[in-house]
Amino acid sequence: MTKKFVKSLIVIILINGFLVAGWFWFFNKVKSSQEKSAQLQKEISENESRIKNLNVLEKTLEELARERQAIEKAVVAEKDLVGFIEFLESLAEKNNVELTIGSAVLPQKKEKQEEVLSFSLNLVGSFAALAGFNILLENSPFGANIEVGQIRKLSPDEKKSKKTNKDWEEVFKINVLNYL
Incomplete structure (x- = not known):
């Protein structure tokens, strides 16, 4: 074996060693990139899932807000009592009726609330x-129930004393079932 042959052999071995090392380095880089890519895909998928859940939650909250508004319109709360009285007055005005509210009974705050407004x-x-x-009142969303009532024709003397030209008078008690 000559020196030239040994040198060539060493050079070939070194070149092969560099090629093998380069191949392992390249293989590790590709593997590392694949792992990073898989991790990023997982994060993207999780974020897309979160965004989808947030959109669903947002739509649900909007629906709940609409439903809550509808329920609030159908329920007379203690703070909305004046609004309910104004509702009664507007019904009377729509029907060309003179309305007088004789009394109002508010339920007492108890553990077991059986009384109604x-x-x-x-x-x-x-x-x-x-x-x-009466028809509009009973069909209102407030759950108004006419408990006791009477309708009678006014005499001419009663018309004068009440200062009205209307012929009929109705006196009744209503219970508002949807009261908080």
Whole structure:
């Protein structure tokens, strides 16, 4: 073996060693990149899932807000009592009826609340207008229930004393079932 052959052999071995080392280095880089890519894909998938869940949650909250508004419109809360009385007055105005609220009974705050909000109402108007008021009141979202009532025709003397030209008077008590 000559020196030239040994040198060539050493050079070839070194070149092969560098090639093998380069191949391992390249293989490790590719493997590392694949692991990073898999990790990033997992994070992207998790973030997409979170975004989807947030969108679903946002839509659910919007639906709940709409449902809550609908429920609040159908329930008379203690703070909205004036609003309910204004509702009664607007019903009377729509039906061309004179409304007088005789009394209101608020339920007492107890552990077991069995009492309901009730009003004593006095209406004066035509028979059709009184009937229209009753129908609108019973069909209102507040769950108003007419408990006791009477309708009677006013005499000419009663019309003068009440200063009205309406023929009929209705006196009744309503219970508001949807009261908080």
